[in-house]
Amino acid sequence: MADTVVTLRNITKRFPGITANDRINFELKRGEIHTLLGENGAGKTTLMNILDGIYHPDDGEIYINGKKTVIRNPADAIKNGIGMIHQHFMLIDTLTVLENVILGLRQQGFYINRKVVSENIREISDRYNLGIDPFIRIWQLSVGEQQKVEIIKTLFRGAQILILDEPTAVLTPQEVEISFEIYRQMVREGKSIIFISHKLNEVMDISDRITVLRKGKVIGTVEKNEISKEGLATMMVGREVLFRLERKPLNRSKKMLQVENVKAMDDKGLMALNGINFDVYGGEIFGLAGVAGNGQKILSQVITGLRRVVSGNIIIDGKDMTNASAKKIFEQGISYVPPDRLKVGLIPNLSTIDNAILRRYNKSPISNNSFINYTEAEKYTDRLIRDYDIKVPKKEAPVKLLSGGNMQKLLLAREISENPKLLIVVHPTRGLDVGATEFIRRELLKARDNGIAVLLISEDLDEIFMISDRIGVIYEGQVLDIVDIEKAEINKIGLLMAGMKSLKEEV
Numbered sequence: 001m002a003d004t005v006v007t008l009r010n011i012t013k014r015f016p017g018i019t020a021n022d023r024i025n026f027e028l029k030r031g032e033i034h035t036l037l038g039e040n041g042a043g044k045t046t047l048m049n050i051l052d053g054i055y056h057p058d059d060g061e062i063y064i065n066g067k068k069t070v071i072r073n074p075a076d077a078i079k080n081g082i083g084m085i086h087q088h089f090m091l092i093d094t095l096t097v098l099e100n101v102i103l104g105l106r107q108q109g110f111y112i113n114r115k116v117v118s119e120n121i122r123e124i125s126d127r128y129n130l131g132i133d134p135f136i137r138i139w140q141l142s143v144g145e146q147q148k149v150e151i152i153k154t155l156f157r158g159a160q161i162l163i164l165d166e167p168t169a170v171l172t173p174q175e176v177e178i179s180f181e182i183y184r185q186m187v188r189e190g191k192s193i194i195f196i197s198h199k200l201n202e203v204m205d206i207s208d209r210i211t212v213l214r215k216g217k218v219i220g221t222v223e224k225n226e227i228s229k230e231g232l233a234t235m236m237v238g239r240e241v242l243f244r245l246e247r248k249p250l251n252r253s254k255k256m257l258q259v260e261n262v263k264a265m266d267d268k269g270l271m272a273l274n275g276i277n278f279d280v281y282g283g284e285i286f287g288l289a290g291v292a293g294n295g296q297k298i299l300s301q302v303i304t305g306l307r308r309v310v311s312g313n314i315i316i317d318g319k320d321m322t323n324a325s326a327k328k329i330f331e332q333g334i335s336y337v338p339p340d341r342l343k344v345g346l347i348p349n350l351s352t353i354d355n356a357i358l359r360r361y362n363k364s365p366i367s368n369n370s371f372i373n374y375t376e377a378e379k380y381t382d383r384l385i386r387d388y389d390i391k392v393p394k395k396e397a398p399v400k401l402l403s404g405g406n407m408q409k410l411l412l413a414r415e416i417s418e419n420p421k422l423l424i425v426v427h428p429t430r431g432l433d434v435g436a437t438e439f440i441r442r443e444l445l446k447a448r449d450n451g452i453a454v455l456l457i458s459e460d461l462d463e464i465f466m467i468s469d470r471i472g473v474i475y476e477g478q479v480l481d482i483v484d485i486e487k488a489e490i491n492k493i494g495l496l497m498a499g500m501k502s503l504k505e506e507v
């Protein structure tokens with residue numbers, strides 16, 4: 001059994017209202033990439049938090065390298081060679097890479113020599129081709145680079161068993177390929193990886209074995225070579241999943257959003273939008289494709305009043321809303337699903353009910369002038385939960401206790417249900433399981449059919465092609481060619497995203 005590095009036996013974990021892990025048996029072999037797959041709320045993160053010492057099982061045993069082990073806290077996990085990259089990062093923005101790596105070590109009784117540590121970081125960075133400078137501050141890094149810092153942090157602490165909780169959800173397709181190379185190199189060196197992802201193509205690409213969870217229980221463990229994508233989806237959801245959507249004919253109404261020659265700066269004071277132009281009409285989905293970091297986030301912020309433009313105009317439903325306050329803009333009838341659900345979209349420490357009514361707490365029937373009618377608030381929350389199949393064990397508990405995908409579903413449910421004029425969604429299905437992804441795409445199409453103008457900002461070209469009516473490409477703060485879906489070709493859009501100037505130049 002020297003080959004098995006982790007054995008989980010009959011692990012059970014209960015939270016108020018739910019058994020998140022129900023007698024789970026799981027085994028990780030040395031040098032393997034073992035994927036945990038399951039619907040939103042199936043219990044993946046909980047199980048990994050137990051292995052990382054953040055939670056304690058109510059029942060069951062953990063064996064590390066064949067030896068029964070009690071993991072009391074993350075420091076214990078590190079001592080046992082276990083390191084976890086979390087679904088939501090845990091780095092401190094204002095500190096450097098070096099300081100983040102050192103953080104917490106001192107309390108654990110390590111003697112710190114900054115010079116030695118920084119050399120060590122450089123060495124790890126070079127060995128895996130990560131390109132991370134120990135002295136750069138976290139806020140100066142892209143999300144993909146921040147994830148590399150998390151990897152450095154765990155490797156620095158000597159991790160032999162790496163737990164990666166949806167690492168690819170925040171990566172660009174190119175970054176995913178690079179990180180897969182890194183994972184492969186790690187397992188070649190004898191490390192072992194537990195990988196979590198909802199993207200079946202990735203799972204089929206990187207895994208040696210796959211264990212499927214459903215509602216806290218193990219459905220089965222399979223060899224990658226013995227299963228198909230469809231087979232995995234069926235195991236996970238318990239029914240067949242159709243990867244197909246029907247679309248009604250386009251019925252465009254008037255211009256709901258005009259973005260005219262907009263320039264804006266990012267946090268570093270660099271020009272991130274260099275004269276952006278496009279319109280979105282009622283009744284259409286405008287898909288804005290692009291590799292992260294080309295101005296998408298800044299664009300969504302200037303439209304929603306969360307950032308000022310340097311020049312240019314933003315016109316919503318015929319009214320000039322350039323540099324108006326967020327409050328004024330939202331009153332115009334805008335809904336917004338931001339890229340960062342825990343920083344902008346939801347208030348982590350408030351309950352599911354409070355988050356659900358965030359857009360309505362001052363409107364009848366939830367409010368009568370000064371008081372919130374909690375019966376109505378709860379009724380409304382129940383409706384969102386039911387319609388969007390959100391798994392909420394306890395509505396009064398802080399929303400941060402929901403699983404990652406269920407937070408995203410709540411946010412989407414709240415914003416789409418406002419029945420806005422203009423709906424802006426930034427990678428809406430990030431972190432959603434296959435069933436929920438299909439459901440949300442249907443809801444976006446329904447919104448379009450109801451006359452809503454939908455601006456879909458996403459890096460997922462499959463998603464953009466599946467539901468958009470027109471596609472634009474954002475590159476270095478400009479919108480390159482805009483094409484109707486009938487004329488759009490996926491490989492050409494891909495080239496544009498990579499910076500090939502214009503389709504017209506080519507012909």
Ligand SMILES: Nc1ncnc2c1ncn2[C@@H]1O[C@H](COP(=O)(O)OP(=O)(O)OP(=O)(O)O)[C@@H](O)[C@H]1O
Nearest residue numbers: 015020040041042043044045046401402403404405
């Ligand atoms: N600390 C906690 N307190 C209460 N309930 C919790 C806590 N952590 C998780 N849960 C609940 O346990 C269930 C499983 O959550 P978990 O985060 O493990 O799901 P997941 O499989 O990782 O889902 P996702 O794919 O959406 O990330 C969910 O219903 C969640 O709300």
Ligand SMILES: [Mg+2]
Nearest residue numbers: 044045403404
């Ligand atoms: Mg999770």
